Amino acid sequence: MMTANDRLSIIPLGGVNEIGKNMYVIQCGDDLVVVDCGSKFPDESLLGIDVIIPDITYLIENESSVRGLVVTHGHEDHIGGIPYIIKQLNMPIYATRLTLGLIKAKLKEHGLLSSTKLHQIDAQSEIALGQLPVSFFSTNHSIPDCLGVVFHTPQGTIVHTGDFKFDLTPVNNQYADIHKMAEIGKNGVLALLSESTNAERPGFTPSERLVGANIHDAFTRAEGMIYITTFASNVHRLQQIIDAAAKTNRKVTLAGRSMVNVVDIASRLGYLTVPQSILVEADEANKYKRDEMVVLCTGSQGEPMAALGRIASGNHRQFGVSPGDTVIFASSPIPGNERNVARIVDNLFEKKARVIYGAGSNTGMHVSGHASQEELKLMLTLMKPQYFIPIHGEYRMLHLHQLLAESVGVEASNIFILNNGDVVDFAGSEAFQERNVPNGDTYVDGLGIGDVGNIVLRDRKVLSADGILIIVITFGKGENKIISGPDIISRGFVFAKESEGLMDEVSRITLQVMEQRLETKLHRPWGLYKREVKEAVGNFLYAKTKRRPMILPIIIQV
Numbered sequence: 001m002m003t004a005n006d007r008l009s010i011i012p013l014g015g016v017n018e019i020g021k022n023m024y025v026i027q028c029g030d031d032l033v034v035v036d037c038g039s040k041f042p043d044e045s046l047l048g049i050d051v052i053i054p055d056i057t058y059l060i061e062n063e064s065s066v067r068g069l070v071v072t073h074g075h076e077d078h079i080g081g082i083p084y085i086i087k088q089l090n091m092p093i094y095a096t097r098l099t100l101g102l103i104k105a106k107l108k109e110h111g112l113l114s115s116t117k118l119h120q121i122d123a124q125s126e127i128a129l130g131q132l133p134v135s136f137f138s139t140n141h142s143i144p145d146c147l148g149v150v151f152h153t154p155q156g157t158i159v160h161t162g163d164f165k166f167d168l169t170p171v172n173n174q175y176a177d178i179h180k181m182a183e184i185g186k187n188g189v190l191a192l193l194s195e196s197t198n199a200e201r202p203g204f205t206p207s208e209r210l211v212g213a214n215i216h217d218a219f220t221r222a223e224g225m226i227y228i229t230t231f232a233s234n235v236h237r238l239q240q241i242i243d244a245a246a247k248t249n250r251k252v253t254l255a256g257r258s259m260v261n262v263v264d265i266a267s268r269l270g271y272l273t274v275p276q277s278i279l280v281e282a283d284e285a286n287k288y289k290r291d292e293m294v295v296l297c298t299g300s301q302g303e304p305m306a307a308l309g310r311i312a313s314g315n316h317r318q319f320g321v322s323p324g325d326t327v328i329f330a331s332s333p334i335p336g337n338e339r340n341v342a343r344i345v346d347n348l349f350e351k352k353a354r355v356i357y358g359a360g361s362n363t364g365m366h367v368s369g370h371a372s373q374e375e376l377k378l379m380l381t382l383m384k385p386q387y388f389i390p391i392h393g394e395y396r397m398l399h400l401h402q403l404l405a406e407s408v409g410v411e412a413s414n415i416f417i418l419n420n421g422d423v424v425d426f427a428g429s430e431a432f433q434e435r436n437v438p439n440g441d442t443y444v445d446g447l448g449i450g451d452v453g454n455i456v457l458r459d460r461k462v463l464s465a466d467g468i469l470i471i472v473i474t475f476g477k478g479e480n481k482i483i484s485g486p487d488i489i490s491r492g493f494v495f496a497k498e499s500e501g502l503m504d505e506v507s508r509i510t511l512q513v514m515e516q517r518l519e520t521k522l523h524r525p526w527g528l529y530k531r532e533v534k535e536a537v538g539n540f541l542y543a544k545t546k547r548r549p550m551i552l553p554i555i556i557q558v
Contacts, residue, residue: 007027007028007029007425007426007427008026008027008028008153008154008155008156008158008425008426009025009026009027009028009423009424009425009426010024010025010026010027010158010191010193010389010423010424010426011024011025011027011058011421011422011423011424011437012024012025012389012391012418012419012420012421012422013025013054013055013056013058013059013420013421013437013439014038014053014054014420014439015036015038015077015391015392015420016390016391016392016393016398016417016418016419016420017393017394017395017398017419017420018040018394018420019040019077019197019334019335019392019393019394020038020039020040020041020052020076020077021038021039021040021052021053021054021077021081021441022036022037022038022077022078022391022392023035023036023037023038023054023056023081024036024160024193024391025058025059026132026151026153026158026160027062027065028131028132028151028153028154028155029131030064030065030130030131031065031067031129031130031131031132032059032062032065032066032067033066033067033068033069033070033129033130033132033134033151034059034066034068034069034070034091035069035070035071035072035149035160036069036070036071036072036078036079036162037053037054037069037071037078037079037080037081037082037085038053038054038075038076038077038078038079038080038081039051039052039053039076039077039080039081039084039444040052040077040080042443050444051080051081051084051444052441052442052443052444053080053081053084053085053441053442053444054081054085054420054439054441054442055438055439055440055441055442056085056088056089056442057437057438057439058421058437058438058439059089060088060089061438063089065130066089066091067091067092067129067130067132068091068092068093068094068119068129069082069091069092069093069094070094070095070121070129070134070149071093071094071095071096071099071103072146072147072148072149072160072162072163073096073099073141073143073145073146073147073162073163074095074098074099074101074102074103074143074145074233075142075143075163075233076233078162078163079099079102079103079106082103082106082107083106083107083109083110083112084442084444086107086110086112086116087110087112090115090116092117092118092119093116093117093118093119094119094121094127094129095118095119095120095121096120096121096122096145096146096147097120097122097145097269098143098144098145098235098265098266098269098271099145100118100120101265101266101268101269102233102262102265103118104118105261105265121136121147122136122145122147123136123137123138123147123177123180124136132151132152132153133151133152134149134150134151134152135150135152136148136149136150137150137177137180137181137184138174138175138176138177138180139161139162139163139164139165139176139177140164140165140166140167140170140174140175140176140369141162141163141164141165141369141370142208142231142233142234142236142237142368142369143233143234143235143236143369144172144174144235144236144266144271145174145271146162146163146164147162148160148161148162148164148181149162150184153190155190155426155428155429156188156189156190156191156386156426156429157184157187157188157189157190158189158190158191158193159184159189159191159192159193159383159385160193160391161192161193161194161195161379162195163195163197163369163370163392164176164195164370164371164375164379165205165368165369165370165371165372165375166178166204166205166371166375166378167205167207167208167209168207169207169209170207170208170209170236171208171209171212171236171239171240172235172236172239172271178382181379181382181383182382184382184383185381185382185383185384185385186384188384188386189383189384189385189386190385190386190387190426190429191385191386191387191388191389191424191426191431192379192380192383192385192387192388192389193389193390193391194376194379194380194383194388194389194390194391194401195370195371195391195392195393196376196390196391196392196393196397196398196400196401197368197370197371197392197393197397198368198370198371198372198373198376198397199373199376199390199393199397199398199400199401199404200396200397200400201368201372201373202372202373202374203372203373203374204372204374204375205367205368205369205370205371205372205375206367207367208236208237208240208367208369210364210367211237211240211330211364211365211366211367212240212243212244214363214364214365215228215240215241215244215328215330215365216240216243216244216247216248218326218328218356218365219244219245219247219248219250219294220248222291222326222354223291223324223326224290224291224322224323224324224325224326225290225291225293225294225295225321225322225325225326226250226293226294226295226325226326226327226328227294227295227297227308227311227319227321227325227326227327227328227353228241228294228295228296228297228327228328228330229296229297229298229299229300229307229308229327229328229329229330229331230300230329230330230331230366231300231331232256232258232259232261232262232263232298233258233262234369235262235266235271235272237330237366238262238263238266238272238296239272239273241294241296241330242272242273242274242275242278242296245278245294246275246278249292250291250292250293250294251278251279251280251285251288251292251293251294252274252278252279252280252293252294252295252296253279253280253281253282253284253285253293253294253295253296254279254282254295254296254297255282255295255296255297255298255307255308255311255316255318255319256297256298256299256306256307256308257298258298259296259297259298259307263296282318282319283318285318285319286318290322290325295311295319297311297319299311299344300329300330300331300341301331301333301334301337301340301341302333302337302339302340302341302342302343302344303340304340304343304344307319308327308344309344312344312347312348312351313347321348321351321353322351322352322353323351323352323353324352324353324354325351325353325354326353326354326355326356327348327353327354327355327356327357328355328356328357328365329341329345329355329356329357329358329363329365329366330365330366331365331366332358332366332368341357345357373400373404376401376404377404377407377408380404380405380408380410381408385410386414386429387414387415387416387424387431388402388405388410388414388415388416389415389416389417389418389424390402390405390415390417395417398417399417402415402417414431416431416433418433419436419439420439420440421436421437421438421439421440422436423435423436423437467490467491467492467493467547467549467550468490468491468492468493468549468550468551468552469488469489469490469493469506469537469541469549469550469551469552470488470489470490470491470552470554471486471487471488471489471506471510471533471537471551471552471553471554472486472487472488472489472554472556473486473487473510473514473553473554473555473556474555474556474557475555475556475557482511482514482515486506486507486510486511488503488506488507490503490549492549493547493549502541502544502545505540505544506537506540506541509536509537509540510533510536510537510553512536513529513532513533513536514529514533529553529555530553530555533551533553534551534553537551538551
């Protein structure tokens with residue numbers, strides 16, 4: 001019979017059946033290690049929400065067992081939740097040099113840098129988190145310093161790949177350590193957690209180096225100012241853009257807060273080589289001819305308030321698009337962002353710009369940082385896992401990754417497609433999934449973490465869809481009669497001056513309900529009066545308008 005002291009468990013708290021919000025837990029006895037702490041952005045239904053992070057109820061319940069947070073790389077879907085989670089559960093953080101640089105910037109912004117323990121690691125590091133030995137191996141991705149994580153447990157080896165691809169000609173010469181991966185597999189892997197982002201794509205993901213040649217060619221042919229946008233964290237892409245600008249004798253200026261931050265951190269740490277003479281401040285860009293400038297900006301996903309969005313709409317303080325300028329999207333839209341990108345592209349074409357956009361593989365301006373099907377099979381073949389858990393992807397991606405695993409010899413019964421919160425327990429060399437832990441989304445709104453729930457979001461949806469009607473009634477203190485009102489205030493429902501008849505009827509119904517209840521001369525809580533007014537007025541308005549505004553009765557005693 002397995003006890004809690006010898007139980008080995010794998011628990012995703014975010015990152016399965018979704019893109020983003022990655023967080024995985026490896027628990028062995030009394031030692032619990034967290035891998036990654038990401039965020040994701042809300043969709044249009046989550047009104048007012050800034051960012052979504054994992055629910056860490058399980059970690060808080062087991063705080064005494066938490067030994068640390070290991071971060072695989074520096075993308076937002078792996079580090080974006082860190083400052084919010086650290087406010088709730090302060091734990092040591094282990095990450096590579098560049099990843100730590102990006103994390104430090106976030107912690108400093110939130111006033112948490114001095115109170116957080118940070119430990120720098122690399123692919124050769126070996127650390128013990130509690131009684132759990134952990135080692136690492138280097139991988140390729142679209143940001144430098146990416147790691148896979150190896151947990152050496154008494155029951156067997158657990159491998160978490162992080163995000164990866166097999167780029168045999170990496171821009172920064174940081175090669176994936178295929179030999180070390182093969183050695184790990186040779187020694188035996190009990191379970192492999194491998195990312196599934198590109199499980200739908202056949203073949204191999206092209207090398208990032210191919211993009212550099214296409215960017216240089218586009219820069220050579222461009223006649224006016226060049227605007228180019230990509231993910232700020234794609235340091236390899238930033239390097240190739242800077243190199244292309246240098247070769248075509250153009251200056252580079254940065255637009256967008258995250259772009260400025262990443263270029264500063266990456267160049268200061270030596271991951272980005274920027275000739276001192278090539279960078280110019282945005283305020284000084286107008287000193288140069290338009291055909292001498294490259295504006296490297298945020299907004300590759302069509303965010304309306306990012307730099308490119310404001311430039312395209314004509315609302316940027318320093319930059320504007322002129323006929324003949326070239327705008328390059330060195331990226332592909334994340335699913336769901338296509339409409340936003342298309343809106344910006346329309347604005348740019350209206351300004352007579354030359355726009356290079358669309359799926360990255362079609363334009364040659366983007367390649368993915370994630371492994372395609374043949375690379376996923378290669379990772380599975382190198383690791384030879386007994387059990388396999390596809391992670392980091394929506395359900396179809398996880399399912400297709402399962403089929404790939406079966407095609408290279410993993411038993412179908414040994415593959416687990418999980419939901420967030422599902423727990424895979426190991427007893428000896430046998431795995432089973434019979435329980436789950438608290439999980440879900442935690443919404444960040446301004447400074448609030450988790451204080452906006454379904455009730456608040458429902459109210460926001462009602463307000464956004466049908467507006468609000470405020471009914472103010474004034475009573476004399478100690479008297480059982482109305483001395484003023486009802487006064488009706490409409491916001492987002494109907495324009496009161498053009499709907500006087502409707503507002504008069506609302507006043508009449510309110511008076512009727514109140515007077516009927518006052519005639520009983522029974523002492524009744526004000527809450528009951530308010531509820532009866534809401535019901536009567538709500539039924540009337542729906543019958544007349546087929547709308548359900550939020551109705552807010554206010555009773556004042558004077």
